[in-house]
Amino acid sequence: MIQTVAWITSLIFMSFVVIVFGIVALKSKEKRDYEPIKKKWYKARTFYGSVLVIFMLAVTIYTLRDLPYNQPVYGEGSEPTVVDVEAFQFGWNISETEFSAGEPIEFKVTAADVTHGFGIYDEDMNLIAQTQAMPEYTNTVYITFDEPGTYEILCMEYCGLAHHLMIEEIVVK
Amino acid sequence: MELTAKSRNSLVAMYLSVGGLIILAMMIFGILMLMAQGGMLDLSPAAFYQFLTIHGTGMVGAAAFAAAGVMWYFLSKEVKLSKKIFKLNAVLFLVGVVMVIIGVFSFEYASAWTFLYPLPAISANAWGITGALLYLFGMLILGIGFLLLYIDTGRAIIKKQGSLAKGLGWDVISGKKEEKDAPTPTIVASTMVTIVNITALTAGAIVLIMNIINVINPAFTFDPLLAKNLTFAFGHIFANSIIYMAVIAVYEILSKYTKRPWKANKPFLIAWNMSTVFTLLIYTHHMLMDSVMPTWMLIMGQVLSYANGLPVLIITAYGALMIVYKSGIKWDMASGLIYISMFGWVVGVVPAIIDATIVVNQVMHNTKWVPGHFHLYMALGACAMLFGFMYYLAKEDSAIRTNAFDKFGLFGYTIAILALGGSFLVSGALSTPRRWATHFPDWMAPANFGAVAGALAAIALTIYIIHFVRYMMMRNKQDKDVEKISA
Incomplete structure (x- = not known):
């Protein structure tokens, strides 16, 4: 059922967001120089951004294959x-x-x-x-x-x- | 009129306090609606749909009003804005609000905020011409105030930057200007909001005026599909702009608290240009169940809704995480709420993107999944930015201190909105339709859970407002003391 898939997918991604924000909040008390952090995490962003774009493209292509707007192909003698x-x-x-x-x-x-x-x-x-x-x-x-x-x-x-x-x-x- | 720090703070505090109070009142209507759906409260359908109308209209209007205050606060430090227009917007807003309230509660007008043509004129005798006209004219007047405000921000940005394109950093993106000379994040965000909201408010004014003429003279009709496009172009963009105005507080406050610069570089500028275009175009994801729309527009609704997640997921939220990471930040109410707001924004984006998928939308559209995602995104995202800014302003502008209640408010609000959003998402997964005055027994439990969560959120917001009112009183007292000493 689509609703269950949507709910579970949301829960997985939302839990991931909770974990990421939680870890960063926990690490926020430490104090480090910003330049090395920027250098390291800008690099990571390029990878993360690329993965996200590719993932979204794949999901887009997959989910747009069969749209509810299109009339189905009916079998011979099977008029709607x-x-x-x-x-x-x-x-x-x-x-x-x-x-x-x-x-x-x-x-x-x-x-x-x-x-x-x-x-x-x-x-x-x-x-x-x-x-x-x-x-x-x-x-x-x-x-x-x-x-x-x-x-x-x-x-x-x-x-x-x-x-x-x-x-x-x-x-x- | 000269703008001093004092007068800026007074005006902005007025915007925030009015916005905060209206949001609180709207929360109470929301709780009552959930209680009615959960069977805890016996509410007539007429009263329920009036609450629905005022809740949707009031929440977006009040949050937009407060967010405009945040944007104006930071933008006025960089460009010369008109104080008169800022005040005029407040007056027109209040006039509009009063007209809407009278229309809804005295004349029983209940079209929901969507006022889908021709519902304002064809109500099955539930309301009359007066109620409809009060609501529609009220919205129009309110919209005119905002339109004047954005024309003024656009004027001021053009005067400083040379053009709106330069406000969005096109000269930096094209390499004509160096990154170090890029416009500030406040200018970039304000330019984006100016562009999208002038478009939204123009679309809104057109559809409101056409509805007004139709209400006065039903012989005048227009195309319902065109009306629906205009309504959602207006509503979607205007509601979305709230977070784009409020996020200025995130840029400014987090960079100040962490003592780390948050400057506009090329990826930042490209992201904001993407947000500008996508925000203008993706309203069609509200119309995925209108198969008479051109299919390419509906596919665009899905594709661009996905793409619209990228600027926040890759640039703004990622930037917020990076700036906070190992920064030694001092956590207080302002920085806490601002950080939570970025979490709320990202967490709300997830179910929003899922719902924008056409095959999912076919079984989720107009279920409670939709308020599920936007309560996370608006209440835990945009509104947390506004409330964080309220604490920031109070701290900057007075000697007021926070106490244990405020801390309770921070945790209480976060848990409450997560629970409320979760209850809506569960309802959506159970196929519960939104905007229904009553629920079948199987749908009631999440509504009751949501009502309790809503009550906790309202308590937290009351704490925020009390703090802000205390700040305003302290400020007035300080002013009076200074006057006495000078006398």
Whole structure:
């Protein structure tokens, strides 16, 4: 699950930051001449900076390979089910709410009044996909539900006083 | 008007005390919201979303106001700034704040700080035209004050350096000028902030005016996607600029405390030029879930958000660590908070960069992960810089001493914000949506934990403010004593 990966990755890097700042604070009481420190650590910075840039480039390339904006390549005879979604204050008009597991679906999402957010939650209430629901524009969510169950649609963009009540169910058999 | 050290300190102390007090009040709204989400407090949705609106608007406004005070304090020692404009900004800020407060609490306006078009005009009858106009005009007036201030800083920098490009050290980077003649870090940071904030405030003014016309005459409509771009260009840049103003205190205070120079060299100047460009462009990472945006802009949102981490990770934070390392620094409240602020900045950058990754954003966007990263970055980064500066100014300008309460405040604040930020990140990992008046039972525990952490942070900030108020009183008393002696 992406959320777990994000959380663990954050914890690892944040712990590293704690350790580095902690060590420097502990070493701050000693007093040494600044010039040799500068010389040594400027050199180290070149290495550290290069490693960081290469690491970020690698992560960028890896994570940009497959974007949620791109229509998947569907197999022959496997046409997607196109579902029209219109958000309004404070509810959802969804043209179809029952699907089959493994069925490719394209949610075409727009809004009748103000900006809303179309978030799909699985049975364990994990957010699995989302897009913005905007007036005058249509955003698309490409998704194939692998597991049967009852999924919930929650509003993910603040849209007024009953924003938190914009909940709808869809069923995957 | 001649600017003396005394009048500079008085004006800047006023900026910091107003900013600090508003931040404290906004913290209380934040705690109440978390308590409501955690089920500890029964708050109506209307009240919750009004608190949400005032909390977001007030926090960014107050922190920006205080940070402008920090920047003005150091910059006015190097260039000739207008005291009149500095005062005018304070007046317009207070007028704007009063209008926003009346709009929100008397007329129940609750669009959140994002006021995403056309929400100010289409509220499902939750608020009317008056509330919307008070809020939008209040923001506009407040923005005009800041705009005048940055036009003045830009004017003064151009007068001293020759151009804003030279303020960013282009002549040094290109080799026309030697490194030893590079502009100071204060000038470089102030130039960057001047450029990005004039852009942000212009974008903000445009979208505010278009919303105002739409509220008055709903027949006037405009493109919601354009409005969203303008809103986030304004909000992202302006909120980001707070740390770039406040970091001037880090450069100045750490170098003074360690007796080590922090001078602008080529890598430093290149880093600040990168920050200028990236800060202007990366607001699109707020729109990664708008697939109708050109894909290249969204990819740019991710790539440049990653790149924007580099100047701080390789130059500023690394520089802070280097200057403190084996320096024999004397730790006190000012140096302690300033050091913690650099830690807060870096620690907040980590979840921010992760969230800017498009595939992650698809399941993290508008969850509580987002306030998780910016509470670390803003509260433990930018605000700790402001509070560190408050202690520095009090020490420089009076004989006031700190006590055990202040020390408790330093440790309490650090632990509190780490706990608060952590609770938001856990909520985000649990897919809890942000800006929800109520939570499902599974989402409540982190909210309650965050409320307790928030209360500890508010106690710590109260200690800081008491110290600062004591300093201001001591200062007034000193002035009165001097007057008596001269009489």
